[in-house]
Amino acid sequence: MAKKEQNLDNLIESLSPNERKIIPNLNEKTLDNLNEKLAEMDTVAVLRALEFLSNKKIIVLNQKSKKTIELGINGILYIKKGLPERNLINLIVEKSSVTIGEAKKQSKLNDNEFKVALGVLKNKVLINLVNGKIILSGTKEEICKKFLEEQFLESLPKSFEELQPEEKFALKNLKSRKNIIDIQDKKIVEFEVTELGNQLMKTDLSKAGNLIETLTSSLIKSGQWKGKKFRRYDITSQLPKIYGGKKHFVNQATDYAKRIWLEMGFKEMTGNLVQSGFWNFDALFTAQDHPVREMQDTFFIKNKSTNFQDKKIIEEVKKAHEGKIKGSKGWQQDWRAEDSEKVLLRTHTTCLSVQTLREIAENKEFPAKYFALGKCFRNETVDWSHGFEFNQTEGIVVDENANFRQLLGYLKEFFKKMGYEKIRIRPGYFPYTEPSLEIDIFHPIKKKWLEFGGAGMFRPEVTIPIFGRHIPVLAWGPGFDRIIMEFFKITDLREMYKNNLNQLRGMKVWRK
């Protein structure tokens, strides 16, 4: 018994001033009634206090929404001035027969109102149009009687549920007209008082009035809080959400992937998104008639052309294509400068790798390891697994002793750190690598291997034009977006760059 009283005391101590104001008025049963009674309080504050009372099991809150029909701006006006059709019929009764033009002029209705009024009266078979004249066809009784619409307007506001069939008909007619009626979804808040609530209503709550509501700096300074109790909070109640600033989720993952490469001793390479056909394709031994070089697959830029500063490398690459370097048959067709001068959006970050090789050849600094993580572009229509912009994670290792097993080593390590223990490495094909490989990841739901990207060792036709001899280069460039889809539970690549702020605010943080 003592415990129960203790509980009641705690409960009383937890009541906020607003709640204390409301409790004696709980007989009101609805929010609307309460608002009327407690006019000095803000509606939002009353509702919030009711929610707290409900959390404390003092009342049972029942919230439902109710459609109500009210007068719109024009509705209010027409109540005063009469509906356009009423004004028009009055005019016609007065004149008994009148031309449309004249009626329009004398009725003082605007174009729209007049058209509607005419239509309504015709539908009600109260008038006929003959040779441009309006002629009455309804009986006097019919005309004098209030229209359904008029009766309906005068009866507003009304709730949707209580409408009679004929009222629904009137509503349908009026709804299509501008601003006559206004249908509102109103929240109805009702509540019942629980046994606990009844008990509280009989209790003197004034002793709770001595509780400290808010700790203020002046209370602290004056020391007046000493010996007093603080009002208890309901520390379990639900709160409005807050949001913080944060990095775009793709960039969070990008930062992590970059760290993996940095920790393995890779330097970051960056470069232009706009490239020449030469660096994007030719320097990577992609035949000039390779389908990827056609308009439909690559974004070429209008009215731009490349002015090459480094002419020597172009000559060397041309030789590789035409089969003029030792040990290679090349593509056995003439190489044209025009295709290499085209300006385009890079289709892969591999163009950065080959440009970096060019720099390494100049400064002779290797072994060297480089990575890049950046946007690439393909002229594609967009679907769940393709976007026209996507990220690629690129890497190269330049070393006289680099070999295929090491390539597998770097890739396995990277994917392991990205959270993929089980990968399949199988033969692949790229014009610029040999041997080439593809990385597959087993999709547990789709029950099939999904392609995650390619890698290989640069062909001599790529390295010889740059270094003058073949130096082994391990190279890879898996797509990055697919790698992180799984973690963020994204099933459609289009979700990645939608910039839906609700999605960005709600997206969990990258936790690696």
Added chain:
Amino acid sequence: MTILTLNKQQLESKIGKMDESMQNKISMFGTPIEEVTDTEVLVEIFPNRPDLLSFQGFTRALITYFKKPGLQKYKTEKPEKDYRVIIDKSVKKVRPFTACAIVKNLKLNDEKIKEIIDIQEKLHASYGRNRKKLAIGIYPLEQIKLPITFMALPPEEIKFQPLDFPRKINGRQILSQHPAGKEYGDLLKNVEVFPIFQDANKEILSMPPIINSDKTGKINEKTKEIFIECSGFHLGYLKKTLNMIVTAFADMGGKIYQMEVQDSKKYFSPDLEPEKMIFSIENINKTLGLNLSEKEVRKLLEKMGITTEKNNALIPAYRTDILHEIDLTEEVAIAYGYDNFKPEIPEISTIGQEDKTAILKRKISEVLIGLGLLEISTFHLSTKEKQFKKLNVKEFHPQMIEVVDSKTENNILRTSLLSHNISVLSENLDSEYPQKIFELGKVFYSDDNEETQIGEKENLGISICYEKANFTGIKQILDYLMRMFEKEYEIQEIDNPSFIKGRCGEIMIDGKSVGVLGEISPTVLKNNKIKMPVASLEIGISWLV
């Protein structure tokens, strides 16, 4: 991506049951399985292996790989009387080469004919680059009087009934009336004479690369002997293509006959002698990181259908992908099995280093996130609407950089981040306010001093959008950022059509304009359906270094 569809039952009869392990083995051969249904097996064929684009070519390679290693030999018979193709001078300018053969002893049925057409179409599309590079014609020998002439005539003088067409028309009409003419007509644009194959009776067999004759260019179930030609621009490619087709026919039971081609020099076609390439065991081991014995390497190459003689590899005459010794190395790797390699990370001491701009961007975003701003990430491609029109920018043509034939509405490169800030706000009218966003990224500009005539710079765009968003709010953010990067700056009033007049300034560092800030004009807000005030800034970040 080229997909080969195979009859599952027939494939299983050749190589065994298509269970999961077999599917994996086929993928590990370099022909990934796309799908297996009750009746069909779909595999992807990489562009370097057009020789696998037929049931015959594919099963031949797999049987060699699984069961019967070594070079598959094909015999060619010497030409019989009149087995000749004369290349007339007239055709040298428009379609200089052809490679030809005769195959006899065929037993065709509906299914086989479909298969043959399928091989032809696949080779046209992939290796033939949609007939741009080469075209293949197959004719019933019974309808033809040998020898054959490859020549060119003015299109009006070429008259024959093309395949599946009701009447005779001329070369020009074929391009405008026949479906194949409409599809491939562009390949004969800008030439005065069109190439044709013609037999000894002056009957036209075909007009490559467009269409065969209905009379002499259509094989059926009764056809036992055929004439095959590949015509185009690079003899090497034509010979390979012919070899892929005749070997597939030979696998169907056909007997290959050579023809004498009379060009400036005479030669016999087809030539199925294997190609030779020198290889070194040492190089192969070094590239793969293995320690294979000579015997092992030879055995592995045999699995791939390549035999060896001393330090020479003998490569089948239909393989197109062995350009260099390195390609033999990959053959060894595939035969060894990619899954049998032991991954290794070598100890090379290199020092990691993040790019300077990347560090700067990371730091800027840390500062802004501290202020509660949310990072967005938009596309580099954009639309005129978004970039200019909705921002109330009227004169934009000189700064616009367009891409050719974009498949989406995005057909220009972005020249500002501000525009994308605004469009993101416009797409988030139902998200809770305040909305405070920023983006770090590249914008593009025309610059003839750049190698590609396009310059790129890293910018920062920030926008705040809520009931009380104003100039003070955005300037406070700028001010904080500048203090954190120890930069002195000034604001100079300017007019900008996207901002409210008198509430827009240029950001100046060391007397240079580096960006803009202000309250967005209600015209722009209305264009974007935004119902809250917005204040924004855009600045080049290189100035913060």
